[in-house]
Amino acid sequence: MQTHEIKVLATIKTDFREKFGIPRQSGLVDSLRARIVFEPEFRNPDALRGMEGFSHLWLIWQFSRAVRSDWSPTVRPPRLGGNARLGVFATRSPFRPNSIGLSCVRLEEVCEDAALGPVLVVSGADLLDGTPIYDIKPYLPYADCHPEAVSGFAADAPEKRLNVEIPEALAARIPAEKRAALLDVLSLDPRPSYHSDPTRIYGMCFADYEVRFTVAGNVLTVLELHDNP
Amino acid sequence: MQTHEIKVLATIKTDFREKFGIPRQSGLVDSLRARIVFEPEFRNPDALRGMEGFSHLWLIWQFSRAVRSDWSPTVRPPRLGGNARLGVFATRSPFRPNSIGLSCVRLEEVCEDAALGPVLVVSGADLLDGTPIYDIKPYLPYADCHPEAVSGFAADAPEKRLNVEIPEALAARIPAEKRAALLDVLSLDPRPSYHSDPTRIYGMCFADYEVRFTVAGNVLTVLELHDNP
Numbered sequence: 001m002q003t004h005e006i007k008v009l010a011t012i013k014t015d016f017r018e019k020f021g022i023p024r025q026s027g028l029v030d031s032l033r034a035r036i037v038f039e040p041e042f043r044n045p046d047a048l049r050g051m052e053g054f055s056h057l058w059l060i061w062q063f064s065r066a067v068r069s070d071w072s073p074t075v076r077p078p079r080l081g082g083n084a085r086l087g088v089f090a091t092r093s094p095f096r097p098n099s100i101g102l103s104c105v106r107l108e109e110v111c112e113d114a115a116l117g118p119v120l121v122v123s124g125a126d127l128l129d130g131t132p133i134y135d136i137k138p139y140l141p142y143a144d145c146h147p148e149a150v151s152g153f154a155a156d157a158p159e160k161r162l163n164v165e166i167p168e169a170l171a172a173r174i175p176a177e178k179r180a181a182l183l184d185v186l187s188l189d190p191r192p193s194y195h196s197d198p199t200r201i202y203g204m205c206f207a208d209y210e211v212r213f214t215v216a217g218n219v220l221t222v223l224e225l226h227d228n229p
Numbered sequence: 230m231q232t233h234e235i236k237v238l239a240t241i242k243t244d245f246r247e248k249f250g251i252p253r254q255s256g257l258v259d260s261l262r263a264r265i266v267f268e269p270e271f272r273n274p275d276a277l278r279g280m281e282g283f284s285h286l287w288l289i290w291q292f293s294r295a296v297r298s299d300w301s302p303t304v305r306p307p308r309l310g311g312n313a314r315l316g317v318f319a320t321r322s323p324f325r326p327n328s329i330g331l332s333c334v335r336l337e338e339v340c341e342d343a344a345l346g347p348v349l350v351v352s353g354a355d356l357l358d359g360t361p362i363y364d365i366k367p368y369l370p371y372a373d374c375h376p377e378a379v380s381g382f383a384a385d386a387p388e389k390r391l392n393v394e395i396p397e398a399l400a401a402r403i404p405a406e407k408r409a410a411l412l413d414v415l416s417l418d419p420r421p422s423y424h425s426d427p428t429r430i431y432g433m434c435f436a437d438y439e440v441r442f443t444v445a446g447n448v449l450t451v452l453e454l455h456d457n458p
Binding site: 001002005025027028039041042046047048049050051052053054058060062073074085086087088089090091092096097098102104132134135136137139140141142143146148149151153 | 254256268274277283318320321361364367372
């Protein structure tokens with residue numbers, strides 16, 4: 001089997017330290033902010049010249065928690081309730097022969113950090129904190145935007161969003177700039193799609209917190225908020 | 230520097246044996262047909278189960294003629310006449326730290342070849358014949374389609390198309406199923422953008438032919454058609 005060597009150019013810093021709760025595609029939660037920090041060899045502001053003219057970027061990256069030495073030709077997409085098996089190339093599953101991810105994010109800012117060099121601030125990223133980035137490309141609508149495209153089982157964004165209820169005292173503990181993102185992430189229903197036990201308590205890590213919640217019907221209720229060690 | 234190993238899953242068979250003439254993004258020439266043939270280890274029809282429900286696919290691949298051991302932070306995009314320098318991450322240039330390409334193609338057919346196993350027939354590919362493919366993913370409009378995206382210097386598809394004139398006797402020698410694609414490729418003006426000598430004769434390889442042509446003003450004239458050895 002032929003293999004190629006690929007370099008890690010950067011890593012992304014996000015509020016997701018665990019897979020549980022990460023939106024299942026990019027762009028579903030615009031309020032999420034993340035920072036792309038280049039590896040020392042690639043900290044060159046010239047490489048970003050002209051980037052501020054683009055509103056959206058593609059990230060090509062590694063599903064770092066899904067790397068396996070073997071591969072399965074079929075997977076069970078969560079959107080199908082985890083029951084039906086589809087071919088891996090007909091899904092965006094992380095469990096692929098090459099663990100390569102593709103995400104479209106919005107470019108918020110190109111800034112210069114005294115210690116880290118040029119940093120890209122992006123929104124809408126569905127990546128785990130620390131994910132290695134292989135490439136960054138501008139989004140070109142004339143080549144990348146296909147509103148006429150038909151997409152089998154995953155035709156639309158998940159429509160049903162949960163109503164999120166959180167006691168005011170807990171909400172007040174979350175920094176303002178993180179609050180909307182956390183509530184949006186929760187509204188997407190982080191539970192595996194085959195779960196429906198209203199008494200079960202789930203724990204999700206987000207930024208510096210562990211959030212504990214239940215889901216009954218269309219309502220997600222935040223019960224507790226713990227500082228994440 | 231951290232590196233990862235990536236597998237070649239498939240190669241694509243296209244009518245472009247040379248870089249000259251390849252459209253500069255995917256989807257510009259819908260009439261182009263190509264075939265994706267999996268490597269023996271990945272010839273499993275189960276891996277494509279459900280794919281026929283999708284009209285468009287992403288290909289993640291290697292710019293195999295652009296692999297370099299070093300990298301340049303800036304490039305000169307042909308769309309800017311080859312004069313202005315932009316950061317490599319603000320362009321889709323092949324000359325990137327990792328030589329990774331991203332193309333959206335239309336899925337025409339999933340077929341089974343007695344010798345090669347499952348084969349994907351796609352259209353609109355802007356890839357050199359024999360290009361190694363790293364991943365194939367379904368296009369999901371709700372995550373991938375951003376008509377509102379702003380794109381700096383490359384806002385629109387190249388608008389100006391050339392009128393292609395070809396003597397009937399030459400056109401008749403091109404098989405019907407390749408003719409439209411060849412004329413469309415020529416209409417995109419394969420010349421480097423800073424060329425404008427109406428007497429210069431260009432040669433472009435396409436499928437089994439070498440096509441020789443001139444360009445004067447808005448008219449491309451095919452002069453000769455040679456069988457490619």
